[in-house]
Amino acid sequence: MDNELYRSPRPSAAMRLFWKAAGADRYILERSTYSDQVKYVCLGGIIIATGVMAAIAGGYAFYTIFAPKGNAIDSFKAVEGVASNYDPTDIPTVLKSIVFGLIWGAIIFNIDRFIVTSTGKGDGTEAITRKELVGALPRIIMGAIIALTISKPVEIRMFKTEIDVALHEKQIQQQQAYKANIDKVFNDEIAKKEQSIQQRLDRIAKLEEISTQRKADIAYETAHGDCGSKCNEYKNQLAANEAEIASIKNDPEYIKVKKELDELETERNLRLKESDKVSSGLDGLLERIKLAHEQAGWVISLFVTLLFMTIELTPIFFKLMLIKSPYDYMEENIKELIKADKGIEIKYNYYPDGEGHERDLIINHEVLKVLKEKIKLLETQAELSESAIDSWKVRKKTDILNDPDSFVTEES
Missing domain, CATH: 1.20.5 (Single alpha-helices involved in coiled-coils or other helix-helix interfaces)
Structure with missing residues (x-):
């Protein structure tokens, strides 16, 4: 508006962007008062800020879910002068997270924009009546859900250090429990195999002990020049012991059980090496959210959630509390003119x-x-x-x- 009474300020490109985000009519706002222009700039700014926060939170959540898992405190290796080539950032996942974050932010931005633009101005007074609140209840519920999806990823990022330490402790416990379970499963089976060949192993050990003694006796008799019939007897016993040992070791049943025992040992060692991988799998989004609640406490966690919920729901309550201004009257006037021009007549009630x-x-x-x-x-x-x-x-x-x-x- 530009006349002798009042001249509307010329809006900047940023103001027009915020107006568009708030779903306001630029044609009317350019002819309205400065206070109306500022109202919709603030409203659009909140909607854009919510979209940006949703993009960041969504991208971080995506990265947390799909990033390679590992020790929760691996990123602390290069502290206190200890050299490390470990890079905790996975670039391919980062790129995917950026794309997902932008898409998610755009989705939340459009949902917020629809919620705000579809919310009426109530009765045009500052008071929010029960009827207005009930009418806005579906939009309030949708806004609360959106606030929760934004607050949780931000919350786990805020308390990341504490969560990493607590998660590392749980990973160690998980790793120890996994190893104990593997040992329990394999040790029972290994004990059965060892028990089935223990008598033969004892016999082999006894024969080897006797053979060692007989070799010492032969060496002694030879050194004293009296290696006669006794040496022949010792040698015959050594040959018999070696033949018996060879017979035991070449027994098909013994070979089969020994092979199965070796395979069990190998399998157990392989499973034990997977304990790091198993414990790393504990590093997920759900586990981090649980630990965030445990580490921060329900009061701080609730406060963070309420903070984002306030930001998300402010535009809805803001519109319900708006007092009718020149913008609203001009908007109603234009709507009536359009209806009259198109031949639309409404007889209310x-x-x-x-x-x-x-x-x-x-x-x-x-x-x-x-x-x-x-x-x-x-x-x-x-x-x-x-x-x-x-x-x-x-x-x-x-x-x-x-x-x-x-x-x-x-x-x-």
């Missing part, structure tokens, strides 16, 4: 419905005009068709009177 609620009667004069023209055209066409048929009928009767033979066929 014209008739009660089956439940006793007053309903509006909407009359579309343009439609009625076209409908009446169409009906009149069809009626006229019907009259003309009837006249044409009557004229054709008269003409045919005349033709029959003048030449009846042309219309009669005699049968032979």
Whole structure:
């Protein structure tokens, strides 16, 4: 507006962007007061800020879910002068998280924009009545859900250090429990295999002990020059022991059990090496949210959630508390002008419905005009068709009177 009474300030490009985000009419705002312009700048700023926070939170949540898992405190390796080549950031996952964050932020931005633009201004006073609150309840619930999806990823990032330490302790416990379970499963089976060949192993050990003693006896007798019949006896016993040991070791049943025992040992060692991988799998989004609640406490966790919920729900309550201003009256005036230009008439509270609620009667004069023209055209066409048929009928009767033979066929 630009006249002797008032000159509306010229909006900047940023103001027009915020207006668009708030779903406000730029044409009306440019002709409205500065206070109206500022109201919708603030409203649009909150919606844009919510979209940006949603993008950041969504991207971080995506990264937390899909990033390679590992020791929760691996990122602390390069502190206190200890060299480390460990890079805790996975670049491919970061790029995917950025794309997802942008998409998620755009989704939340559009949902917020729809919620705010579809929320009415109530009765035009600062007070929020019960009726207004009930009407806005679905939008408030949707806004609260959105606030929760934003607050939780931000919350786990705020308390990341404490969560990493607590998560590392749980990973160690998980790793120890996994190793104990693996040992329990395999040790029982290994004990059974060892028990089945223990007698043979004891016999082999006994024979080897005797053979060692006999070798010492042969060496002693040889050194004293008295290696006669005793040495031959010792040598025969050594040969018999070696033959028996070879017989035991070459026994098919012994070989089978020994092979199975070696395979069990190998399998157990492989499973034990997987304990790091198993404990790393504990590092998920749900586990971090749980630890965030445990570390921060329910009071701080609730405070963070309420903070984001306040930011998310502020535009809804803001619109309900707005006092009608020149912008609102001009907007209503333009709507009425458009309806009048298009021939739309609304008679408010014209008739009660089956439940006793007053309903509006909407009359579309343009439609009625076209409908009446169409009906009149069809009626006229019907009259003309009837006249044409009557004229054709008269003409045919005349033709029959003048030449009846042309219309009669005699049968032979």
